[in-house]
Amino acid sequence: MFDWYWRLWDCFVYGREREHFRKYFPRVLEKELLFRPMRKYDVPAVAAIEKAAYPFPWSEDTFRACFTITYYNWVGEYQGEVVAYGILSAILDESHLLNLCVSPRFQGRGFGRQMLQKLIDEARLQGADTLFLEVRPSNTSALRLYDSMGFNEIGLRKNYYPAANGRREDALLLALALGGGMK
8 A cells, every 4th residue: 555655664764774784794695685575566576586486376466465464574685686585474472374485506515505594584573482384295305494494293184285287295293492572
């Protein structure tokens, strides 16, 4: 509704922050993402990353539906380009990681780990005791990341994901104990 407001905000506030880092801490921008809340005008870029990364991507309408009161949507920028995003749902003392993706062009640089840490921090900030997520068993790189960040397998959701040839793939249900939120 007020996209013009957020565009101005990003230009003057977030843009000044980027310029500050570019001027005084250029090496930080070489290795780390700058995070900001996702805006509705980011949806086409986010959907393009999703389409490039997954055989069964979310639609732009699905991303637009994530702008509700219990969803926390973040993008990660690298050198001024949106290259990663994450969507988190937080209700009461539980959070659910709904989507985390890094553009295939930028994978392997640690950006997935940085985005995951941002979402873990957000879940804690929202008062969550536990962060849940589903992941395909075939997504071995994601499984390695989640394992390295302390997630544990707690269940299996049968036929959860669409797969090739009209088939379905199970999902592993993972959880991370956050040790109490900050609220």
